[in-house]
Amino acid sequence: MFYHTKRLQYEAKPEQPDAVYAHKLQELIGGAWGEMTVTMQYLFQGWNCRIEGKYKDMIMDIATEEIGHVEMLSTMVARLLEGAPSDQTAKAVQDPALAAVVGGMDFQQAIVGGGGALPSDSNGYPWNGRYIIASGNLLADFRANLTAEAQGRLQTARLYHMTDDPGVKDMLKFNLARDTMHQNQWLAAIEELKKDGVEDTVVPDDLLDEEHREHASSLWHLSDGESSDQGGWAGGTAPDGNHEFQYNANPEPLGGMASAPKPEDHLYATYS
Amino acid sequence: MFYHTKRLQYEAKPEQPDAVYAHKLQELIGGAWGEMTVTMQYLFQGWNCRIEGKYKDMIMDIATEEIGHVEMLSTMVARLLEGAPSDQTAKAVQDPALAAVVGGMDFQQAIVGGGGALPSDSNGYPWNGRYIIASGNLLADFRANLTAEAQGRLQTARLYHMTDDPGVKDMLKFNLARDTMHQNQWLAAIEELKKDGVEDTVVPDDLLDEEHREHASSLWHLSDGESSDQGGWAGGTAPDGNHEFQYNANPEPLGGMASAPKPEDHLYATYS
Amino acid sequence: MFYHTKRLQYEAKPEQPDAVYAHKLQELIGGAWGEMTVTMQYLFQGWNCRIEGKYKDMIMDIATEEIGHVEMLSTMVARLLEGAPSDQTAKAVQDPALAAVVGGMDFQQAIVGGGGALPSDSNGYPWNGRYIIASGNLLADFRANLTAEAQGRLQTARLYHMTDDPGVKDMLKFNLARDTMHQNQWLAAIEELKKDGVEDTVVPDDLLDEEHREHASSLWHLSDGESSDQGGWAGGTAPDGNHEFQYNANPEPLGGMASAPKPEDHLYATYS
Amino acid sequence: MFYHTKRLQYEAKPEQPDAVYAHKLQELIGGAWGEMTVTMQYLFQGWNCRIEGKYKDMIMDIATEEIGHVEMLSTMVARLLEGAPSDQTAKAVQDPALAAVVGGMDFQQAIVGGGGALPSDSNGYPWNGRYIIASGNLLADFRANLTAEAQGRLQTARLYHMTDDPGVKDMLKFNLARDTMHQNQWLAAIEELKKDGVEDTVVPDDLLDEEHREHASSLWHLSDGESSDQGGWAGGTAPDGNHEFQYNANPEPLGGMASAPKPEDHLYATYS
Amino acid sequence: MFYHTKRLQYEAKPEQPDAVYAHKLQELIGGAWGEMTVTMQYLFQGWNCRIEGKYKDMIMDIATEEIGHVEMLSTMVARLLEGAPSDQTAKAVQDPALAAVVGGMDFQQAIVGGGGALPSDSNGYPWNGRYIIASGNLLADFRANLTAEAQGRLQTARLYHMTDDPGVKDMLKFNLARDTMHQNQWLAAIEELKKDGVEDTVVPDDLLDEEHREHASSLWHLSDGESSDQGGWAGGTAPDGNHEFQYNANPEPLGGMASAPKPEDHLYATYS
Amino acid sequence: MFYHTKRLQYEAKPEQPDAVYAHKLQELIGGAWGEMTVTMQYLFQGWNCRIEGKYKDMIMDIATEEIGHVEMLSTMVARLLEGAPSDQTAKAVQDPALAAVVGGMDFQQAIVGGGGALPSDSNGYPWNGRYIIASGNLLADFRANLTAEAQGRLQTARLYHMTDDPGVKDMLKFNLARDTMHQNQWLAAIEELKKDGVEDTVVPDDLLDEEHREHASSLWHLSDGESSDQGGWAGGTAPDGNHEFQYNANPEPLGGMASAPKPEDHLYATYS
Numbered sequence A, B, C, D, E, F: 001m002f003y004h005t006k007r008l009q010y011e012a013k014p015e016q017p018d019a020v021y022a023h024k025l026q027e028l029i030g031g032a033w034g035e036m037t038v039t040m041q042y043l044f045q046g047w048n049c050r051i052e053g054k055y056k057d058m059i060m061d062i063a064t065e066e067i068g069h070v071e072m073l074s075t076m077v078a079r080l081l082e083g084a085p086s087d088q089t090a091k092a093v094q095d096p097a098l099a100a101v102v103g104g105m106d107f108q109q110a111i112v113g114g115g116g117a118l119p120s121d122s123n124g125y126p127w128n129g130r131y132i133i134a135s136g137n138l139l140a141d142f143r144a145n146l147t148a149e150a151q152g153r154l155q156t157a158r159l160y161h162m163t164d165d166p167g168v169k170d171m172l173k174f175n176l177a178r179d180t181m182h183q184n185q186w187l188a189a190i191e192e193l194k195k196d197g198v199e200d201t202v203v204p205d206d207l208l209d210e211e212h213r214e215h216a217s218s219l220w221h222l223s224d225g226e227s228s229d230q231g232g233w234a235g236g237t238a239p240d241g242n243h244e245f246q247y248n249a250n251p252e253p254l255g256g257m258a259s260a261p262k263p264e265d266h267l268y269a270t271y272s
């Protein structure tokens, strides 16, 4: 069960409205790597966690924090939209700066949201549940989380350079810092899983003997670039300590012809 | 530009048809973590790669391999569907095993695909482009790739236990092995990025001084689990070597009240 | 079965083309609350209506009208796009008004629609069937319809202020009026359901004794705003005449710990 | 900012696992009218609320409660999936009850979720942001909320009859009760908006003089059912007290021919 | 503007209910090639038609017919769902035929639709606007229409073999016949466009001199199948009468290296 | 299995960057009729082809070519985005040409793609698997392919007129030529199917006697346009040589009333 305080985790006050930036900021709310994603991903992971204690408790701590990030960004968007020229017709525009705004606004923020944030990304595409993963396997999921915080900080950093508003930048400095923390946090948690002996390097930590081991270590050179054999992935011991990388320089297919069986008559697949 | 050989990378021949399993296998074709995802993710990453040489060449090698994985799985699905009882009415079913098949088939594989595979997952939801990321930042993207191979091998391992067909299992042993290789490969590539000095631990490797450093290392304890301070993420040096983890046991909000500005009249937001 | 006349229900002639406004108007065609939604929602409700007579006949009257609203808006969009500068390159733009148009057009209206309307909203997202509800329960559905006409009139009113074209405004005055009528119509129909004794206040009109009655009237105060106890929802008799509102000022959870069971081995959920 | 307690708002313990019911329950989590919808709808409405005080505080109270409902249902689903026969092949099924389970399970709950809940509905379609509305106009949005609680209680009631598990039924009795409360709550809030004079009957409370008043009160009889003139919507004073309903028994179109203008050459629309 | 009669274009009465078949029939309502697609595709094409007269009038005739096909199929689905065992628990199933139904029903038809049809396909995926095309170019669009009627009849024929209910089969015999008619109709219309001289073989009928003519007639042999040169597409005069087919047996790329430019610093693409 | 060469099939070098055009070009990558569609459609058709030899080999030749078209367009987009003013704030814009760019850029190309192409269309909507068809029936599918190449060339021709960059135009001249070839190719293949006697005019070539033949040739005149009887589709022999077109000038419904059966109690459909 959850409780809410009306105060924001961190301040979200722009110095001035900026409707085009409000459009761009939608990416951090409803984009594939936005705050709705980490909110829902961490919540579902916490609820799906099968091992009680520190892992689950930590996941729920950060999940709960992320709801507040959606709140901060939505608040910022509404404030950036104050006085947005949504009722301005194009033909009346006489100023290039206004022209950029009239062309670059998110029309739905006005028509649908009444000047508020939307659960969508910067191209107006709605957030959806296929963005998240809660597989029950903590190593697989912590890697997903590390990715999310990395892509999230990358996008935040890009957006940091797209504004010069001190209020916006102040909030983004908080967001950047949290994303730094959270990258470190998931990296530490991945180490902890190994230290605790519950997961190892390869996900899942099983079937390593059943799988065709002769194919578990070779890079198939299927594109004619000249340099793919020059990386650490083409030779030496693999990170799992259990395989020696190999380079398959002239790969040939191992299987037979791709083909599909004779069709059932009632399906009318072409056959003769 | 691409070339194709009609031979499969590895054999994809079931011993017997199994329409329910053909339904489940769709997850590995068109699911969020399926072969269409890694195919398109690696292709777009290769095309978006801004640094010529070993990284780009390696990405294109594996991208090209993945197209062939979609081919293997689609071939397997068509063969598993041979003779599927798609024309069987429920009321005529007299056998529990057939009842399970009639209830558990993917109807679209017959009605739409004529007994072939679909670009959809095991719930019939189509693959879509928001599943992939090609950000141009190789560390962020390699983490995404490592995640994809981990989730992919996890799903493959689960599916391995859902069949006892030797032909299917033989192919999955190849897929499992490739996912092992590819997890090692991306782990090695992440190390190589650091070794080459082009990326570091935190993505992106910038704004670490501009961000609010005081918030870049603390876990906010916002859920009442008792154990989140017992992990390596709550104290000690963070993985980036640049921060000391801290535990914020009684977190208070730092911002002011969440609020939205007075609305423009023409938007008819409720105000008084 | 349906018949069509080529004349529009109401005239849809702009005085002048306006490509940016044609972009915005897409919301009323293919948006979640646009005319495609009410068309399909009312049609499916009519077909799903289990009580013959006045309700069903009225639903089919309005459903049939709404198809004509999609027609009016699509016609308006095509006319607003006449001569749109879709072939204008940005670098040749020398006028701010044109710049706003070049930046603010819906590119797909030209590239895909050849200057015609699309079945999409003002962010280019396609209309989809999850927007509509036809549950078979008329009270639940009439509330959905009332909502649709309210959101629809709200968006139309916002759009009314975003143009000064007399021809567009004339059509919107018709649309606004129909939305007024339709709000009144669904409100009247909701009253009629109660008057006829087929539905009451709470949907569905059942299980009111089975449900945990002690939890059917209390507002849980889970956010620290100070004023939620000052509304009519925090005390007194509830609108159904069957409950007394209560205010749970210091809510405590009633359930046990959230937890998930020990996982099956073959699913590889982390466990120790 | 939010806080979380690990205890559930209400207990969510099935007496026995039931994988088919776990599939059906997804509708209440990730369906268009499920708990993710009310969670996000109320949160975005609270953040988008432009009038401080009782309305906003009440919205945030209920928004915060709804996050906990997603938690309860996700917990219930994980427990219903305990020991689910996801590794059972169809051909080995010898019992009709098991056949129903093998055919009726949600395969993704095993393959993707590792035995946990998904952010999807009972057809495996992911929750998405277009399901919610936060328009800033409280009357329009409270009607949407009333609809959501009505459709939600309707679906819950249907699901109540699809199980005989006492533990599941006990939780649903709580959910039903909350949906009763919330329907009453939004009805009361709608009354309060009128009592406070901030909103009236028609949304928005404006342009009632500008719109074509002669078209604001007539039912167009466009389908040949005989009874649509027999309801309260076809005559008498409309609910807004401001119009007299009329019945347009033989409606003729008022506009001219539907047509699209001569196309631009470079768009290659067919013309002669 | 549209009118409606309550009588169906053709009878839609099953002899007996069949809930699994009601699930499958959804494909013809809300599938990519279902009746909602042809309804909306023809309506938008009619409204987007830039040449008055026989073409536009014919498009509107068939568009109007198609709305009635959605009506027939939705009526059929509701009747097939009469008495569906949606409240049956799996564990109580004792009969294989019932097991197939319980596993193979569309749960949303009960939970969401209350026993009615949904605007979704047979995998529960909602119909969406990206399924349709109304490009303004009649030849391109008539080819799309011919395709839709071909895929539609193919799916109807498959479904014809999936039932033995005389009532269902009777309706499908009407649907099959209309799809035969409509394939002939679009074929005739394509001929008429050429006969009238408004369109030719290649869409659009322009830029045939500007394009690189040397690449407008050769098949690039990029897959190692041995027989692609044995079809009429590999030699002789092309159907447009304007090109001679050629076979490029050993194709080499014509362009330079695929590469992306040096990135902007603020986008943090990896570079060294 | 596939191989890749780093050289492009044809050169993709713009003379100058143009960020607005890069936005528009997304349609040809990830649009419903873009290169991702033909790539995946032809691949799945090839894998689903049930008749070995020239048809299958030809499909795989062109499928493999299309992957390279996605590569060309993605490369072009990245190059067009070089130096794009994604970090430019609207208020600093002083030039109309720049205003058009700032308003008309695809923000996700910068924020998400780091200056690279996205698997989305020109409205930012992601490519998805429901765009493609691989039915197993070659005539139905070749018609879909002919449509795709026609719509694709139409969109390419429109885009050809939206730029004056010689490098872009040079690449589009290649694309136009390939689309010309591919239209001819599918037309020839359709003829070949008939010549080989494996398919005929109507899809599928069956049930022509079972269907209600009296309804297989008449145009139902359901819209009041005056000219729909003036086309070749209203009289004379139909293209299949098997029917005589008829014109149903005053069509009456043939079925009974549309109605839905009495609902099950537990579904709470309104009934009295």
Ligand SMILES: [Ca+2]
Pocket: A035, A038, A066, A069, A178
């Ligand atoms: Ca965050």
Ligand SMILES: [Ca+2]
Pocket: B035, B038, B066, B069, B178
């Ligand atoms: Ca793979």
Ligand SMILES: [Ca+2]
Pocket: C035, C038, C066, C069, C178
């Ligand atoms: Ca309307």
Ligand SMILES: [Ca+2]
Pocket: D035, D038, D066, D069, D178
């Ligand atoms: Ca709830």
Ligand SMILES: [Ca+2]
Pocket: E035, E038, E066, E069, E178
């Ligand atoms: Ca039809």
Ligand SMILES: [Ca+2]
Pocket: F035, F038, F066, F069, F178
């Ligand atoms: Ca192509």
